[in-house]
Amino acid sequence: MAKSQISLTVNGKTVEALVEPRTLLIHFLREQLMFTGPHIGCETSHCGACTVDLDGKSVKSCTVFAVQANGSDVRTIEGMAAADGSLHVLQEAFREMHGLQCGFCTPGMITRAYRLLQENPSPSEDEIRMGISGNLCRCTGYQNIVKAIQYAAAKISGVPFREAAE
Amino acid sequence: MIPGAFTYHRPTSIAEAVGLLTDLGEDARPLAGGHSLIPMMKLRLATPAHLIDLAGLTDLKGVATDGNDVVIGAMTTQHELIGSDLLAGKVPLLREVSSHIADPQVRYVGTLGGNVANGDPGNDMPAVMMCLGATYEIAGKGGKRRIAAREFYQGAYFTALEPGEIVTAIRIPAPPAGHGFAYEKLKRKVGDYATAAAAVVLTMSGGRVASCSIGLTNVAETPLWAEEAARILNGSALDAATVKKAVAAAEAITSPASDRRGTPQYRTKMAGVMLTRALARAKSRT
Numbered sequence: 164m165a166k167s168q169i170s171l172t173v174n175g176k177t178v179e180a181l182v183e184p185r186t187l188l189i190h191f192l193r194e195q196l197m198f199t200g201p202h203i204g205c206e207t208s209h210c211g212a213c214t215v216d217l218d219g220k221s222v223k224s225c226t227v228f229a230v231q232a233n234g235s236d237v238r239t240i241e242g243m244a245a246a247d248g249s250l251h252v253l254q255e256a257f258r259e260m261h262g263l264q265c266g267f268c269t270p271g272m273i274t275r276a277y278r279l280l281q282e283n284p285s286p287s288e289d290e291i292r293m294g295i296s297g298n299l300c301r302c303t304g305y306q307n308i309v310k311a312i313q314y315a316a317a318k319i320s321g322v323p324f325r326e327a328a329e
Numbered sequence: 330m331i332p333g334a335f336t337y338h339r340p341t342s343i344a345e346a347v348g349l350l351t352d353l354g355e356d357a358r359p360l361a362g363g364h365s366l367i368p369m370m371k372l373r374l375a376t377p378a379h380l381i382d383l384a385g386l387t388d389l390k391g392v393a394t395d396g397n398d399v400v401i402g403a404m405t406t407q408h409e410l411i412g413s414d415l416l417a418g419k420v421p422l423l424r425e426v427s428s429h430i431a432d433p434q435v436r437y438v439g440t441l442g443g444n445v446a447n448g449d450p451g452n453d454m455p456a457v458m459m460c461l462g463a464t465y466e467i468a469g470k471g472g473k474r475r476i477a478a479r480e481f482y483q484g485a486y487f488t489a490l491e492p493g494e495i496v497t498a499i500r501i502p503a504p505p506a507g508h509g510f511a512y513e514k515l516k517r518k519v520g521d522y523a524t525a526a527a528a529v530v531l532t533m534s535g536g537r538v539a540s541c542s543i544g545l546t547n548v549a550e551t552p553l554w555a556e557e558a559a560r561i562l563n564g565s566a567l568d569a570a571t572v573k574k575a576v577a578a579a580e581a582i583t584s585p586a587s588d589r590r591g592t593p594q595y596r597t598k599m600a601g602v603m604l605t606r607a608l609a610r611a612k613s614r615t
Contacts, residue, residue, distance in 0.1 A: 167337055184337035184380070185370075206330045208368055209520065211434060220408070220437035226367045227438070230337050231360075231382065275434070296519040297432025 169233040173198065174242030182229045188222075189213045191229035192239060200240035200270040204299070211298030214271035215239050221278040223297070240270035243277065253277055253315045262311030264302035272298050276312045285316055332370035339382045343389075343468050343497060346381055351470040351493035353379045359495050360384075361404060361443035364435050389442065389497055392416055399501045400466075403442025407431075410441060419503045422510040422530060426457050429512065432520045445478070446496040448486040448551075451522035455482060456552035457512065460528040460544030463501045469494035482551035508532050509611035513603040514546070517590065523547040524590040525599035527579075529607040531562075533615045538562050543607075548583040548600045555579040558604070567612055575608075576601040 166181040173196060182191055192198045192215070201224055204212030208226040215224045216238040243251040253273045256262065263269045272295060279286065279294040286294060291312050292305070300308060310326060317324035338357075340346040350357050356378035360366060369375035383389060389404035392413045399419050401410070407427040410416060416423050430436060430444070430453055444454040445465065458465075458478035465481060467474050470493050481489045490496070504510070514526035526546035532539045541562045543555040558579040565571040585596035 165336070183334065185332045185334050187331075190331075206371065208364060208435065211432070214434060221434045222438055223434045226364055228337070228363075228367070230339075231363070231384065279433075293519075294433060297434040 167230050167233075169230060171232050171234060172236045174238055180229075184228060184230050186229045188215070188217075188224040188227040188229045188232055188237075191232075192224060192237070198239045198241050201274070202267055202270060204267065204271075209299065210268070210271075211275060211295075212268055212271045214274045214298060216274055216278055219278070219281075221275045221297075238274070238277075240274055243273060251277075252318050253280075253311070256311040256315035256318070257308075260307050260311035260314050262303065262308045268298060268300045268302075272300065272308055276315065280312070280316055280319060285320055286312070288313070330371035332367070333373060333376040335370075335377055336379045337382065338379060339385045341385045343386055343495075346383060346386060346495060347468050347470055347493060349379070349381050350495065353381075354492060357381055361440040361446075362406065362435075362438040363443075364431070364439045365443060365447050365449060383495070394419070394503075395500070397503055399503050401441055401499045401501070403446070403496045403498055404440050405442075407436035407439050407441070407444075408433075411436070420461065420501055422457065422461070422504075422512060422528065425510070426453050426512045426528070429453060429514045429516075429526075435520070441499055442496045445481075445499060446488065446490060448482060448484075448488040450485050450550055450552065451547050452552075453512070453514065453523065453526060453546055456526070456544030456546040456554075457528045458499065458501070458544075459552055459554040460530055460542045461501050461504070462542065463499055465496050466498040466500060467494050468497045473497075475500070479554050485550045504530050505532055507615060509613070509615035511607040511610035511614070513607040513610070515599050515603055522590070525583075525585070525596050525603050527600060527603040527607040529604070529611040531608070531611050531615070533612065536566050538565055538567060543579060543604065545579060545583065545600050545604070548585040548596055550584070550586075553582055555582060555604075557582070562608070567608060572605060572608060576604050579604050 202212040204210035208223045213225045218235050314324045358377040360380045360382045389402040391402045410427045444452045463478045464475050512528045515524040523546045528544040531541040541559040545553040558575040561575040580601045583597045585593045
């Protein structure tokens, strides 16, 4: 099958590549570009471990063909930290609030939370829970993930983070 | 899971897309948001030799008014429906329905056109479009035509679309200002298809139902328009006895499949419960 030429921006860098049309974006990112942060979980568009940011939308990269991303701007978890290695506020928040245990869902969670906070910088707890409803975590019970996103939202808004009583 | 090989096409006009679909015939499938088709391709339940990506057809995006109608381009995403102020004012039912569909990531890419045209009885929009009396605008090699949502669905994944045709827009007559609306959906978890769901649009006048329309999701091979149930409610004050009669009429037209969401009997009863709740909520919003 003839390959297609694609050109896109991934984590700020222009990438030119030849892909089979049937190559899924997650496989392209992980196997051709070696961005192995986005994970392959369920492969059935449920778990959200493969979430990346595509032209300002959170998408499940297991359900997008790489050819569909031609001309797009893609950001993965590898594109979150600053060039000097300092953590993105969401990465810091997940560390501070213990928002992970095994860590498998974390790249998808952080990438999704990034877009959520871009759209809604001070979400309510309900809005956070609905906002990450496309990302499954089988360890934490979500409590500390929600707290981490609240911590990041507070820090971005420059207000002190107060943990809700349980 | 890796889909079968295919040739990718990205037309830039409706005429080009329809031409490709017509020329390539059964081997070609149109690709909208892809969140039904790509999972099917990964499972090799669909193995099209050609994919016609409609993303380049910018004419198929957006929400506009045309007289009393609201016209929504088929490639408009669920996320865009939720964010549309025009829709929030004219057809607020759609925001309620869209926010029940799948999850945020899927809503960023899933389209209204794909949801209505795929013929999946689990999809939420078809019954809502029947409830609203929507019309689908269709383009094919022979030109354009329109078909009512209430005449579009013929069986599971079987619609009035002819080979080579695509849905280009959904035209909805705006319900009167002050109408009541509700979409009640029973599901096991976020992102699930409905065990049963009911859409209601109604108007009240002097405490009585002046007009009423009801759609039911995922309780038959096709979405259902519960015409008899609505007829029973017309002129009533939505008193308990009349609602009970209407719910019985709605339940009578269901024929749900048995699956992990429940037995046919359970899903029929849940359709009735969803309708009862939707009627109450729609009334409370008038």
